[in-house]
Amino acid sequence: MSITNVYCYSEALSPITHMSRSEGNESLIAVEPVKTEDGIAWVPYLSGNALRHRCVRMPGGRYLVERLRLAGKLSLEQLNFFFHGGNLTESTGRENTARIVEMYRLFPFLRLLGGCLPDQVLSGSLHAWRGTLFCRENATVIKALLPEEWTTDGVRFHPAQSFISAYQYTRSDAEKTTPDLLPKGAVKTQSNLMIFSGQAVMRGAAFLHGFAVLHPSPLELGALLHSLLLWAAHGTIGGQAARGHGKLKTYLLGDDPARADAVLAYLDHVEANADQAREWFQDTFVRKTPKKGA
Amino acid sequence: MTESPDSLKVTAYLVSPLAGPAPILDSLLEWAMCVHVHGGNETRWKVDRRFPAPDIATIPIPLVRERIGGWSVACCSSPILPAIYASTVEHITKRIAVEHSDLLAPEERRQVNTTGFWTKSYRLPLDVRRVEKVVWFARGNRKGLVDLLKQVHAIGQRPAKGYGRVLRWEVDKGAPDAWWFAEDDAGAGTVLMRPLPKCAELPRDLIGFREYYGACCPPYWHPDRYGDIVEPV
Numbered sequence: 001m002s003i004t005n006v007y008c009y010s011e012a013l014s015p016i017t018h019m020s021r022s023e024g025n026e027s028l029i030a031v032e033p034v035k036t037e038d039g040i041a042w043v044p045y046l047s048g049n050a051l052r053h054r055c056v057r058m059p060g061g062r063y064l065v066e067r068l069r070l071a072g073k074l075s076l077e078q079l080n081f082f083f084h085g086g087n088l089t090e091s092t093g094r095e096n097t098a099r100i101v102e103m104y105r106l107f108p109f110l111r112l113l114g115g116c117l118p119d120q121v122l123s124g125s126l127h128a129w130r131g132t133l134f135c136r137e138n139a140t141v142i143k144a145l146l147p148e149e150w151t152t153d154g155v156r157f158h159p160a161q162s163f164i165s166a167y168q169y170t171r172s173d174a175e176k177t178t179p180d181l182l183p184k185g186a187v188k189t190q191s192n193l194m195i196f197s198g199q200a201v202m203r204g205a206a207f208l209h210g211f212a213v214l215h216p217s218p219l220e221l222g223a224l225l226h227s228l229l230l231w232a233a234h235g236t237i238g239g240q241a242a243r244g245h246g247k248l249k250t251y252l253l254g255d256d257p258a259r260a261d262a263v264l265a266y267l268d269h270v271e272a273n274a275d276q277a278r279e280w281f282q283d284t285f286v287r288k289t290p291k292k293g294a
Numbered sequence: 295m296t297e298s299p300d301s302l303k304v305t306a307y308l309v310s311p312l313a314g315p316a317p318i319l320d321s322l323l324e325w326a327m328c329v330h331v332h333g334g335n336e337t338r339w340k341v342d343r344r345f346p347a348p349d350i351a352t353i354p355i356p357l358v359r360e361r362i363g364g365w366s367v368a369c370c371s372s373p374i375l376p377a378i379y380a381s382t383v384e385h386i387t388k389r390i391a392v393e394h395s396d397l398l399a400p401e402e403r404r405q406v407n408t409t410g411f412w413t414k415s416y417r418l419p420l421d422v423r424r425v426e427k428v429v430w431f432a433r434g435n436r437k438g439l440v441d442l443l444k445q446v447h448a449i450g451q452r453p454a455k456g457y458g459r460v461l462r463w464e465v466d467k468g469a470p471d472a473w474w475f476a477e478d479d480a481g482a483g484t485v486l487m488r489p490l491p492k493c494a495e496l497p498r499d500l501i502g503f504r505e506y507y508g509a510c511c512p513p514y515w516h517p518d519r520y521g522d523i524v525e526p527v
C-alpha cells in the first residue's frame with residue numbers, strides 16, 4: 001500500500017489571474033477564507049481543478065496525441081476524452097474488464113487521470129491539491145504541509161493582501177489606429193475603445209501545490225512528472241495568458257534520482273507501444289451507425 | 295480483531311474545504327479497504343451501483359460490528375463537525391477544448407452545440423464548508439484504524455480536485471461510548487448518533503432523530519441497502 005506525494009513550489013514570474021467572478025466590469029481573483037487570530041481573512045489560491053487540468057491533463061494529453069500521430073485525426077469524442085476526461089455517449093453502460101486492463105497497460109497517463117470511455121467510467125489515481133499562497137495567513141498550514149525535511153524557518157511571511165495587485169488594459173479602436181485601411185467615409189466619429197481591468201496576484205508571489213498518486217507504478221509517476229515538465233516549460237495558470245499572465249517558475253521539492261528514470265521509462269513505453277495504443281484508441285471510439293427504420 | 299476493542303475518538307484535521315457531506319467512518323474504512331487492499335493485480339472487493347451490494351460485513355474493517363434490527367452495524371457515530379467558520383460556493387467548469395481544434399480530423403471540424411447534448415458547457419456550483427476537523431466516536435482496534443487511515447488523505451466529495459484534504463489523523467483511546475447513542479447532557483433522553491434500522495431494540499427515550507428511508511450500512515448509496523431507518527437530525 002503506498003501513496004506517492006509530489007510537492008511543487010511555484011513562484012509567479014508574471015501576474016497570476018486565476019479569476020472566480022466579476023463585479024461590474026472588474027474581474028476578481030479566486031480567494032478562500034482562512035481562519036486567523038484576527039478573524040477570517042480572504043486569501044488567493046489556485047484551484048485543484050485548474051492545476052490538474054493545466055499541469056497534467058492538457059500537456060500530457062497533447063503530448064500523447066502528437067506522439068501517437070493522432071493529430072488531425074481525432075473525432076470530437078476523442079478530443080473530449082483526452083482534454084476533459086470524456087463523457088458517456090452510448091446509451092448502454094458496459095464493464096469490459098479486458099479493455100480496462102489493456103488501457104491501463106497501454107496508457108499509464110490515462111490510468112493516472114481516469115476518464116470516461118463511450119460506455120464506461122474509469123477512476124484515476126491522481127489527486128491534485130489546491131495551490132496555497134505563501135503568506136502570513138497560511139504560514140501555519142504551509143509549515144504543516146511541507147515534508148519534514150523542508151523548513152520555513154527564517155522565511156518572512158507577508159500578508160496576503162500585499163500580493164494582490166490590479167491590471168488594466170485597453171483594446172484600442174482599429175478605426176482610429178489604422179484609418180487608412182478603411183474606405184473613405186467609413187470612419188465613425190464615435191470611438192469603441194474598451195477598457196478592461198481586474199485583480200491579479202503579483203509577480204514574486206509563491207504557491208505550494210502538488211499531487212498525491214494512489215499506488216502509482218513507475219510509469220504512472222513518469223507520466224505525471226513528464227506532464228509537469230512540459231507544463232513548467234510552456235504552460236500557464238489562470239487567464240490573460242495572451243497578455244503574458246500566468247507564468248510560474250516551478251520547482252519539484254526533494255531530490256529523487258528515480259524521477260528521471262521514471263520519465264525516461266514512460267517515454268520509452270509510449271514509443272514502444274505507440275502502434276498498439278493507437279489501434280486500441282481507434283477501436284474503442286468507433287462511432288456506431290444508427291439503425292435504419294428504427 | 296486480535297486485540298480487545300477500545301472506545302475511540304477519531305479526528306481528521308483538514309487543510310482544504312470540505313465538499314459535500316463528511317462520510318460515516320465505516321463507509322470510509324470499507325472504501326479504503328476496497329481501494330488500497332489488493333489481491334494480485336485487482337482490488338479484492340468491487341463495489342458498484344451496477345452490481346449487487348456485497349454481503350453486509352464482508353469487507354473487514356477495524357471496527358466492532360453489532361447486530362440490531364437484523365442488520366450488522368458498525369460501532370461508529372456519524373461525523374461530528376465543529377462550528378463551520380465559512381461556507382462558500384465554488385464552481386467546477388467544463389467546455390469543449392476548442393483551442394485544440396487543430397487536432398480534429400477535417401470531417402470533424404464543424405459547429406458544436408455548447409448548450410445541450412454531451413458537448414454542453416457547464417459551470418456547476420459546489421457547496422464547500424470550512425471546518426478545522428471532523429470527529430467520530432467509535433469502538434474498535436486502534437492500531438488497525440491508524441494503519442488504515444494513513445491511506446486516506448482526503449474525505450468528502452471531489453478529492454481529486456483538492457477538496458477535503460486531511461493533514462493528519464488522530465485516534466485517541468478513552469473516548470465516551472457514544473458510537474450509537476449518547477446521553478443527553480440535560481437528561482432529556484438518549485441521543486441518536488448514527489443511522490440505525492427502525493426496530494424495537496431502539497431505546498424508548500430516543501431523541502434527536504427522524505424516521506427515514508435509507509441505509510444504515512455501507513455502501514450507504516446502494517439501493518440494496520435501503521430500508522426503514524432512523525437517522526440523527
